[in-house]
Amino acid sequence: MFYVMIMHLSLLRRRINLSFIQFAPAFGQVERNLDTALRLARRAKSGIIVLPELFNTGYAFRSKEEVRRLAEPARDGGTCRTLVTLSKMKSSTIVAGFVESDRGSFYNSAAIVSKGKFLGVYRKLHLFHKEKTWFSPGNLGLRVFDQDGFKIGVMICFDWIFPEAARTLALKGAEVIAHPANLILDGLSQTVMWARSIENMVFTITANRVGVETRGGETFRYTGRSQIVSPKMKVLARAGTMREAVASVSVDLGSARKKVIFGENNIFEERRVKEYHRSFGR
Amino acid sequence: MFYVMIMHLSLLRRRINLSFIQFAPAFGQVERNLDTALRLARRAKSGIIVLPELFNTGYAFRSKEEVRRLAEPARDGGTCRTLVTLSKMKSSTIVAGFVESDRGSFYNSAAIVSKGKFLGVYRKLHLFHKEKTWFSPGNLGLRVFDQDGFKIGVMICFDWIFPEAARTLALKGAEVIAHPANLILDGLSQTVMWARSIENMVFTITANRVGVETRGGETFRYTGRSQIVSPKMKVLARAGTMREAVASVSVDLGSARKKVIFGENNIFEERRVKEYHRSFGR
Numbered sequence: 001m002f003y004v005m006i007m008h009l010s011l012l013r014r015r016i017n018l019s020f021i022q023f024a025p026a027f028g029q030v031e032r033n034l035d036t037a038l039r040l041a042r043r044a045k046s047g048i049i050v051l052p053e054l055f056n057t058g059y060a061f062r063s064k065e066e067v068r069r070l071a072e073p074a075r076d077g078g079t080c081r082t083l084v085t086l087s088k089m090k091s092s093t094i095v096a097g098f099v100e101s102d103r104g105s106f107y108n109s110a111a112i113v114s115k116g117k118f119l120g121v122y123r124k125l126h127l128f129h130k131e132k133t134w135f136s137p138g139n140l141g142l143r144v145f146d147q148d149g150f151k152i153g154v155m156i157c158f159d160w161i162f163p164e165a166a167r168t169l170a171l172k173g174a175e176v177i178a179h180p181a182n183l184i185l186d187g188l189s190q191t192v193m194w195a196r197s198i199e200n201m202v203f204t205i206t207a208n209r210v211g212v213e214t215r216g217g218e219t220f221r222y223t224g225r226s227q228i229v230s231p232k233m234k235v236l237a238r239a240g241t242m243r244e245a246v247a248s249v250s251v252d253l254g255s256a257r258k259k260v261i262f263g264e265n266n267i268f269e270e271r272r273v274k275e276y277h278r279s280f281g282r
Numbered sequence: 283m284f285y286v287m288i289m290h291l292s293l294l295r296r297r298i299n300l301s302f303i304q305f306a307p308a309f310g311q312v313e314r315n316l317d318t319a320l321r322l323a324r325r326a327k328s329g330i331i332v333l334p335e336l337f338n339t340g341y342a343f344r345s346k347e348e349v350r351r352l353a354e355p356a357r358d359g360g361t362c363r364t365l366v367t368l369s370k371m372k373s374s375t376i377v378a379g380f381v382e383s384d385r386g387s388f389y390n391s392a393a394i395v396s397k398g399k400f401l402g403v404y405r406k407l408h409l410f411h412k413e414k415t416w417f418s419p420g421n422l423g424l425r426v427f428d429q430d431g432f433k434i435g436v437m438i439c440f441d442w443i444f445p446e447a448a449r450t451l452a453l454k455g456a457e458v459i460a461h462p463a464n465l466i467l468d469g470l471s472q473t474v475m476w477a478r479s480i481e482n483m484v485f486t487i488t489a490n491r492v493g494v495e496t497r498g499g500e501t502f503r504y505t506g507r508s509q510i511v512s513p514k515m516k517v518l519a520r521a522g523t524m525r526e527a528v529a530s531v532s533v534d535l536g537s538a539r540k541k542v543i544f545g546e547n548n549i550f551e552e553r554r555v556k557e558y559h560r561s562f563g564r
């Protein structure tokens with residue numbers, strides 16, 4: 001009886017709500033953006049909640065000085081502390097992008113916090129466009145965080161185009177990939193994220209921003225369409241292209257464990273590693 | 283003047299027609315299927331022409347004996363000889379799937395022939411479902427064929443779900459990936475092939491079959507939707523789900539050489555190889 005109950009509880013624990021929060025951060029207005037995030041987070045169910053890349057600052061920096069001014073240390077910076085508090089209130093795990101300062105360097109990072117604890121950061125590996133001017137490339141690798149037995153990988157925005165990023169996270173055991181983003185390429189990226197889900201048989205949560213930023217002689221039109229995609233490439237939730245949006249779906253993360261398609265093919269065990277290009281790995 | 287002409291010719295030579303031929307092979311009726319292929323090939327423009335996986339035999343084998351009976355050696359088998367002749371008549375490069383017999387083993391192979399010459403075969407690396415019973419896994423690696431300066435990689439059907447297959451071909455220099463297929467998974471695979479195009483910035487030609495096969499207690503419904511996709515993920519041609527179809531598009535293969543997106547990011551040079559999972563490569 002006791003054993004049966006334990007089994008039952010452990011099965012139950014594989015179910016969790018996945019959520020994205022999509023909105024248009026106002027450039028440089030950190031307090032206002034944090035307020036927006038807190039307001040929208042009320043509409044997300046407790047579970048794993050993903051906010052956009054650079055959700056607290058906006059994206060279109062004009063100078064390194066601006067980057068410096070808006071950067072914050074991880075863990076003890078104001079944004080991370082707010083996220084930690086929010087994660088406690090919501091009894092949730094939250095992944096959200098911010099500019100991280102660390103020993104004079106700046107990173108396009110995502111914090112991961114859970115139930116009142118700061119778990120760590122992922123620093124974006126593949127920098128897009130002018131990000132190469134503002135940020136240092138990530139130096140912490142691709143990370144999977146185990147929280148309550150749920151294995152959460154993190155990648156940011158342009159990492160989508162490199163299949164190795166999601167693949168590495170999945171090979172490290174990620175069941176769900178949190179993908180904060182500021183996507184601009186006409187929805188191409190969202191479609192490629194469908195591929196990332198099925199080729200790795202993981203859930204993906206892309207939290208994209210909306211709105212337009214015109215700064216420093218450039219205009220960025222963000223494409224919204226935040227989405228949650230299943231390991232079988234079913235789009236479980238999708239936002240529009242213009243408005244703020246929150247969506248939560250209840251899923252069984254266990255379904256991202258067995259890598260079997262069509263009842264017969266294990267897409268991890270059947271990789272023909274010796275035949276792949278040697279430059280895939282170190 | 284002479285120099286300018288040479289330059290001009292070499293630029294011209296990067297343009298080529300890409301084509302797929304989609305139809306419903308009749309199981310076991312090799313002569314009839316070859317005839318159908320010859321008839322449809324008339325409608326394809328000269329260039330690179332791709333036919334479906336196992337286009338000459340059909341797919342749904344019932345026994346190893348059937349496989350043995352329908353298998354042919356590469357190069358000197360009847361199907362390869364017909365393809366060689368066709369390639370000469372069409373002044374084209376042709377990629378087409380067939381069951382290859384070699385020293386008592388059978389492979390789900392694709393022949394590549396060009397302008398009257400047999401160039402070689404690719405043997406499918408990742409076998410789907412019952413193919414594991416009928417065929418030996420490919421043992422020739424992922425191959426890129428250089429024909430008239432056009433670099434053509436070959437993969438077959440289920441290889442689509444392994445990002446390493448297309449990636450390996452692209453890293454080996456493929457500008458276009460010929461992808462003979464017998465796809466059944468509701469068009470998921472075709473969408474993932476869009477990702478294969480943009481993540482590697484290569485052209486992909488998926489030649490899928492149509493029709494239904496009910497044999498050996500199983501029913502396969504093939505999904506058609508053969509397609510040609512550009513390095514920027516534009517679907518240049520697409521067939522329907524039910525009927526035979528031929529499409530040709532003229533492209534500049536040179537556009538698959540520069541791996542630059544958004545004018546700034548070289549997606550090959552910017553790979554963070556040291557951060558990728560070591561099991562990607564040998």
